[in-house]
Amino acid sequence: MHGCKISTFLKAAIIIIFVFWMTIPEIPANEVQIDVLVSHNESPYTEVLTGFQNYIVEQKIQMKCSTYILENKKAPISQISLEIKKNKPGLIFTVGTIPTVEALKVFDDVPIVASLILDENTMKRARNSTGVILDFPIEAQFFWLKSFLPEAKKIGVMYNPLENQEKIRRAGEIARKMGLELNPVKVHTPKDIPNALKSLANNADVLWGINDALVFNSLTARHILLFSFRNRIPFCGLSSAWVEAGALYALEYDFYDIGVQCGEKAVKIIRGAGVNSVPVSLPRKLLYTLNLKTARHMKIDIQEEHIRNAYKIFEE
Template sequence: MRSLFLCILLLSLGLPVAARAAELLILQSSRSPVYSEALGGFRAAARTNEQPLVLSDYAEVDVQRLVREERPRLVVAVGDRALAACRKIREVPVVSLLSLSLSQKPQPDHIGGVTMVAPPGRYLELFAQLGARRVGVLYDPKLSGLYLKRAGAEAGNYGVTLAMEAVRNSRDLQAKLENLKGEVDLLWLLPDSTVVTTVNMEALLLFSMTRGIPAVTFTGQYLKNGAAAALDIDPYDMGVQAGELAQSLLRGASSHKVPVLEPRKVRLQVNDSVLRKLGLRIP
């Protein structure tokens, strides 16, 4: 790490830096325990020579120049900030994990990785198990439009209809919730930063409780606040999955396009007291 810090310092001063031989440059957005857990899985699957860099440790990092000087064969971007810093990289493939933006828009061929959201079919299967037929979901088209387009195409296979309300400003959520009153028998909460704010989560879960319908979320942390169930990701296994992808890229198995993969391991968590209160059970 000291050598990489020196490299960044020399680059910031405009001084030449000798080429290095690290196979991987790992860009980590911050020192989050979740990121560390994912990287533990990544390193278990991809045992390679690496240079790690935590972006939050520095005021500014010229990632493009760093890649040109370090000459890694592949860049691993952990978190949204790291992926954003890699957007201008063209020289090497980028494998992303724990970044919501990976699934929010089409990616160029050299950027891929593992998304943060369970596949739509996993949610739709859960809705069917809960007996839901009309599912309400609030979303920002720019952030969740692509994902919900897929969900809408698959919903009929599970006997589910999606009642979708577009929310382009977080302050508009309450009005959009009014449109769902009496129209849905389940509320689906996605990891959408326009919809999921502290204030809005209170309103969403209150809507669920007062209307007597279950709320299904993307993280178990909301179960204690009244959500009925959650499909949570497994950061360690996501890291393993990303590590396996990195290894295949380094071997040249997927040289033309870096695929965008969905997390293969998803944990169902439930709030038993809420389910009992609603007279629901999951087989």
């Protein structure tokens, strides 16, 4: 297995770090150049990179790679496009929304495999991209909701229609098929949230959190969790940070496996598959975190099996 060549490239506000994987002197003619563009040199980005790298190695793909870690979120990929073009990559792997969006602007003739992005629309107009979206199938989310809260039937959810109208429509159909009732409330500005919560107080057994930048963020979290606590309506959080703050549970991603999934897509493309024949997918592995203090406050009995299998538990 041949590895990465170390080089440096500094421009404007961007810091580019070339990550050295492995180095072996001889470089075969059939070696594949893979350029990796990463938002940050920290977890979970590094976990995704490790999963991707290890899978490529296991498949005995002969490759040379240059990894660019963009520490400045606002730095455009155009500043390093000339360096990348000199590499003549056979494939570009992006980790994070910013490098994905910028790479798609600059490279339309190189296959791009993307990860750690929240919105599939990011790649919809590009014919040269595929990847793994950070979301879970709605069916899986409702399956676990019923597992943790078997008596809950009415699901309350707040959403920004500009971002999630289609998702809420699909969720309503799926909920009906699973014997659940979805009660969505539109939120056009953060000021709408108090009234939206008030309308759900008597119309929801559980609050469902979704990827919605307007509704669920660090500025709205305290108000939502306080409402959940006071009304004893459990909130299904979006991450372990929400659970630690008071949400009952949250589904979590296995970031290493997301990297492996992207590696699988990359290998298919390297071996001749067209990018369009390698569909965008969702994470296939699911973890979850629990807040047992919240469960006790709301008098919710969590099955011992679910407690044993939790990825992380918050008790105090």
